[in-house]
Amino acid sequence: MDASHYRVLDGGGVTSPRGFVAAAVAAGIKQSGRPDLVLVAAEGDCAAAGVFTRNQVAAAPVLLDRETLAANSAAIRGVVINAGNANACTGAPGLADARRMQALMAEAVGGRPDQYLVMSTGVIGVPLPMACVGNGIRAAAPLLAATNGAAAAEGIMTTDTRPKSLALTVDLPGGRVTLGGMAKGAGMIHPDMATLLGVLTTDAQVAPDDLAALLQEAVAGSFNAISIDGDTSTNDTILLLANGASGVVVADGPGRALFAAALGELCRALAMMVVRDGEGATRVVTVRVTGAATPADARRVADTIATSPLVKTAFAGGDPNWGRIMMATGRSGVALDQHKLALAVSGPDEPPLQLVRDGTPTDYHESEAAAVFAHPEFVVHVDLGLGAGEATLWTTDLTHDYVTINADYRT
Structure with missing residues (x-):
């Protein structure tokens, strides 16, 4: 608007x-x-x-x-x-x-x-x-x-x-x-x-x-x-x-x-x-999925990434362990071709850093990826390479504080 x-x-x-x-x-x-x-x-x-x-x-x-x-x-x-x-x-x-x-x-x-x-x-x-x-x-x-x-x-x-x-x-x-x-x-x-x-x-x-x-x-x-x-x-x-x-x-x-x-x-x-204000959250992550066969497929992939404990704990540690993002994409249940997958990340007001293209790691530097994942807010962009369907979700990291808050919520 x-x-x-x-x-x-x-x-x-x-x-x-x-x-x-x-x-x-x-x-x-x-x-x-x-x-x-x-x-x-x-x-x-x-x-x-x-x-x-x-x-x-x-x-x-x-x-x-x-x-x-x-x-x-x-x-x-x-x-x-x-x-x-x-x-x-x-x-x-x-x-x-x-x-x-x-x-x-x-x-x-x-x-x-x-x-x-x-x-x-x-x-x-x-x-x-x-x-x-x-x-x-x-x-x-x-x-x-x-x-x-x-x-x-x-x-x-x-x-x-x-x-x-x-x-x-x-x-x-x-x-x-x-x-x-x-x-x-x-x-x-x-x-x-x-x-x-x-x-x-x-x-x-x-x-x-x-x-x-x-x-x-x-x-x-x-x-x-x-x-x-x-x-x-x-x-x-x-x-x-x-x-x-x-x-x-x-x-x-x-x-x-x-x-x-x-x-x-x-x-x-x-x-x-x-x-x-998510319980124990230290990072806010925009998960954007494009190139899906349908918007529903894009939403399903984004949802799987956004809720994966392994992905979210990597976010908490500022660890650019993008293999977990690819894992979550693959287990989403959406039909895809892994050789068409692309993954980029970007911090606020930064150009995207391409980590994966055509299912293959690029020649990025690990320090560059770590710098993006260290931001309190950043974007994860997965492209499936199959169509025009897209979806965006916002999620957080998963920290020790989340467990502490919810382990004794009633006391």
């Missing part, structure tokens, strides 16, 4: 669009005493859309939000989010607790229970402490304000080391609109929908069906193109709310294209914040 069409707002977030407010409190769900209960509300009905995990063990909030949006995507009023407990693998009682969160939100903020969506994140398989949740919702409701976007982004964190939020404005033919958002995620991140929690807002006026299509497009090239550890959560959810407060309608034509590009930029920026 041409940057002249949009402007990033300093300190912007989920409440930057007109008509959105938020609040965050420490409800006691986490033992740390940190904020763990967040409300995001709109001053009026919103069109809403969601993209959810494909994990067949789906958390109660995912099941409930799918049901709620199927019945009422044109009149959503807000989202209630808790951190510290996923409300996943909790059976019928967990679903009842999620419905109770809707009801408590409606009682505290106004409207009907089915006008609110629910998100949870944290430990799987533990019942929600509903007394804490209820007290937290009641305590947060009077604090709802447009100035609390940053607090909301902090309140949804679990193993994140920093909050993730952003907002931008974009000039459409009908006027200026604002898009904002926040996300959380640092582990259990893999492209199988959205791979984290995120709430996106806009003051543009968009029909629910159009909003759903726009969200799907934006997620495909952002939240659905990042991988930290190859695991997809039970709770993955991205929600988009449009309240129309700007009076600017997004429909077909140039306005839709500009809005779609701005939404895609917002999602990509938030997704990259997630990758850069």
Whole structure:
């Protein structure tokens, strides 16, 4: 997207669009005493859309939000989010607790229970402490304000080391609109929908069906193109709310294209914040695959490279052991001709260094390759030499710290 069409707002977030407010409190769900209960509300009905995990063990909030949006995507009023407990693998009682969160939100903020969506994140398989949740919702409701976007982004964190939020404005033919958002995620991140929690807002006026299509497009090239550890959560959810407060309608034509590009930029920026905050991560790697017979083949190869423990540990050590990348390419299950394979790597603002051409090592110098792999961010480009299919994923290295964080996550 041409940057002249949009402007990033300093300190912007989920409440930057007109008509959105938020609040965050420490409800006691986490033992740390940190904020763990967040409300995001709109001053009026919103069109809403969601993209959810494909994990067949789906958390109660995912099941409930799918049901709620199927019945009422044109009149959503807000989202209630808790951190510290996923409300996943909790059976019928967990679903009842999620419905109770809707009801408590409606009682505290106004409207009907089915006008609110629910998100949870944290430990799987533990019942929600509903007394804490209820007290937290009641305590947060009077604090709802447009100035609390940053607090909301902090309140949804679990193993994140920093909050993730952003907002931008974009000039459409009908006027200026604002898009904002926040996300959380640092582990259990893999492209199988959205791979984290995120709430996106806009003051543009968009029909629910159009909003759903726009969200799907934006997620495909952002939240659905990042991988930290190859695991997809039970709770993955991205929600988009449009309240129309700007009076600017997004429909077909140039306005839709500009809005779609701005939404895609917002999602990509938030997704990259997630990758850069990956649990224990010290390097961010762009995996680009070209020359595949189909885009699906390219995606499969990129996915295999991005999730290979051997590849990712080599990244961690700054070791240009490119044979592991070739190994992952070959075991991806995609039909290929090893004698047509090419591999290049490049650091930021550097020309590509060709390591393999026609399946054969080039005469590169090992020191040159090591210098690229030592960068905190670099690109790995594999070309299969078979067609026009291509795909790009963003991944991280795999370090000792990742094991440390996840070995005692519940303690």
